[in-house]
Amino acid sequence: MILKIEKYGSEKLRVPAQKVAVTPELVVLAEDMLETMYKAKGVGLAAEQVGRTEALCVIDVPLSCEDDEETKVFNSGIVQPLVMFNPEIVSFSGEQTGREGCLSLPNVGGDVTRPFEVTVQFLDIKGVPQIVTARGFLARAVCHETDHLKGIIYVDHMDEKSRDKVIKKLLKKKSK
Numbered sequence: 001m002i003l004k005i006e007k008y009g010s011e012k013l014r015v016p017a018q019k020v021a022v023t024p025e026l027v028v029l030a031e032d033m034l035e036t037m038y039k040a041k042g043v044g045l046a047a048e049q050v051g052r053t054e055a056l057c058v059i060d061v062p063l064s065c066e067d068d069e070e071t072k073v074f075n076s077g078i079v080q081p082l083v084m085f086n087p088e089i090v091s092f093s094g095e096q097t098g099r100e101g102c103l104s105l106p107n108v109g110g111d112v113t114r115p116f117e118v119t120v121q122f123l124d125i126k127g128v129p130q131i132v133t134a135r136g137f138l139a140r141a142v143c144h145e146t147d148h149l150k151g152i153i154y155v156d157h158m159d160e161k162s163r164d165k166v167i168k169k170l171l172k173k174k175s176k
């Protein structure tokens, strides 16, 4: 089922998520979120973005999104889509600055600095604890989605001037 995506300005995007147990109902939610993400041509979606409060996000970053061969090889061992319940970044290293977008802020994007590598632990769709280390764009997606679960949107990381620019552009597109 395709779910309605909350847009920037919605209070629902600002509510911190609650940890959950993996139930059959939440597996259905995860599947609906994947369907919604693929239809919207996104690479990640958090439960906040479909108006829910469960700590759940889904990610599917194609290897072709990665800048360099080394990162492609590193990430190629990670089975995607990632369905992550109660995700928590347990360690991170390095730094990268690059363009980010969000299905809740359609058709705009901006540069954000993130760690280059992150290790995230979570429960998978079967409720089994997993730990994954990702680099590059996939690491960026993990940061972006786990941020959503804290009520944080990528533009919050930008300086005021850059953020205003993105929001102005967003509002302009909306009124068209």
Ligand SMILES: [Zn+2]
Pocket: 101, 102, 103, 104, 144, 148
């Ligand atoms: Zn987002």
